[in-house]
Amino acid sequence: MSVLTQVFVDDLGTVGYNQAYEKQIEFLAAVSGKKDARVLFCEHLPVITYGRSFRGALPHASLGGWECVKTDRGGDITAHFPGQLVAYFIFDLKQFEKRLVDWMKGIQAITKEAISDACGICLDERPDDRGLWKGKGKVVSFGVACRRWVVYHGAAITYTYREDVNAIVKPCGDEQGYFEALDRLLGKPLDREALKYHIVNRFLCWLEGL
Amino acid sequence: MKVYLPNLGEDFEESEIVEWLVPEGGYVEKEGDLVEIVTDKASFILPSPVSGRLVKIYAPAGGQVAKDGLLCEIEE
Numbered sequence: 001m002s003v004l005t006q007v008f009v010d011d012l013g014t015v016g017y018n019q020a021y022e023k024q025i026e027f028l029a030a031v032s033g034k035k036d037a038r039v040l041f042c043e044h045l046p047v048i049t050y051g052r053s054f055r056g057a058l059p060h061a062s063l064g065g066w067e068c069v070k071t072d073r074g075g076d077i078t079a080h081f082p083g084q085l086v087a088y089f090i091f092d093l094k095q096f097e098k099r100l101v102d103w104m105k106g107i108q109a110i111t112k113e114a115i116s117d118a119c120g121i122c123l124d125e126r127p128d129d130r131g132l133w134k135g136k137g138k139v140v141s142f143g144v145a146c147r148r149w150v151v152y153h154g155a156a157i158t159y160t161y162r163e164d165v166n167a168i169v170k171p172c173g174d175e176q177g178y179f180e181a182l183d184r185l186l187g188k189p190l191d192r193e194a195l196k197y198h199i200v201n202r203f204l205c206w207l208e209g210l
Numbered sequence: 211m212k213v214y215l216p217n218l219g220e221d222f223e224e225s226e227i228v229e230w231l232v233p234e235g236g237y238v239e240k241e242g243d244l245v246e247i248v249t250d251k252a253s254f255i256l257p258s259p260v261s262g263r264l265v266k267i268y269a270p271a272g273g274q275v276a277k278d279g280l281l282c283e284i285e286e
Contacts, residue, residue, distance in 0.1 A: 053248050099217065148243075
């Protein structure tokens with residue numbers, strides 16, 4: 001079993017996409033070759049990001065204040081906005097004796113279990129895609145990057161429903177899909193701090209193979 | 211030395227080569243960025259296992275490479 005040395009947790013609050021990205025790159029260098037892990041929480045000012053797997057057409061330029069950013073994570077197109085908790089996980093796979101596929105499965109399991117722990121909602125998985133849904137509504141999107149065996153980027157969890165987001169972009173370009181939110185499923189606001197706590201807790205358990 | 215796609219996991223049967231970060235004929239340091247690959251919802255930059263000159267790319271950008279597939283050859 002691996003032995004965890006240190007996990008650092010930060011919450012940047014609501015920030016621009018590039019500000020959080022630069023923080024990730026800073027942490028990427030800090031954890032490389034070490035048995036340390038970072039969890040960086042934030043919410044982004046309205047931004048549409050498209051990853052390395054994106055092949056479609058970008059939304060029309062008239063986005064009313066939405067920034068559009070090409071990024072280096074895997075995956076397709078998505079949106080980030082206030083009301084969506086973003087959890088970036090940064091750690092060296094080799095130090096924890098994990099493979100990339102382990103992390104792709106792990107991040108999905110961690111997030112699903114943490115949401116269930118925090119509010120009792122059990123989200124759906126799909127056999128042919130990464131993400132967490134309730135029906136056609138996508139609640140959680142994943143996108144990961146790995147450089148010199150250090151993973152970064154992570155999960156975006158929509159906890160406050162916003163109609164305006166669905167008018168602008170479909171998650172991963174799925175024309176039948178839409179951004180669903182935990183508060184709408186729950187019928188009341190979600191405790192954001194509780195969700196953060198359970199994400200870190202599940203992440204620690206996963207790292208330690210528990 | 212021939213460089214193969216490392217074992218990223220049993221689920222990743224095929225991956226896409228996005229971009230070679232070193233051109234044919236170029237020099238790469240050990241652990242330096244060699245090639246960017248996307249698979250599933252992850253992008254992955256493979257570090258070079260050795261220092262040397264990249265003499266041949268077998269898996270060009272835009273193409274697919276199978277698990278354990280031959281990527282390139284590096285002359286140490």
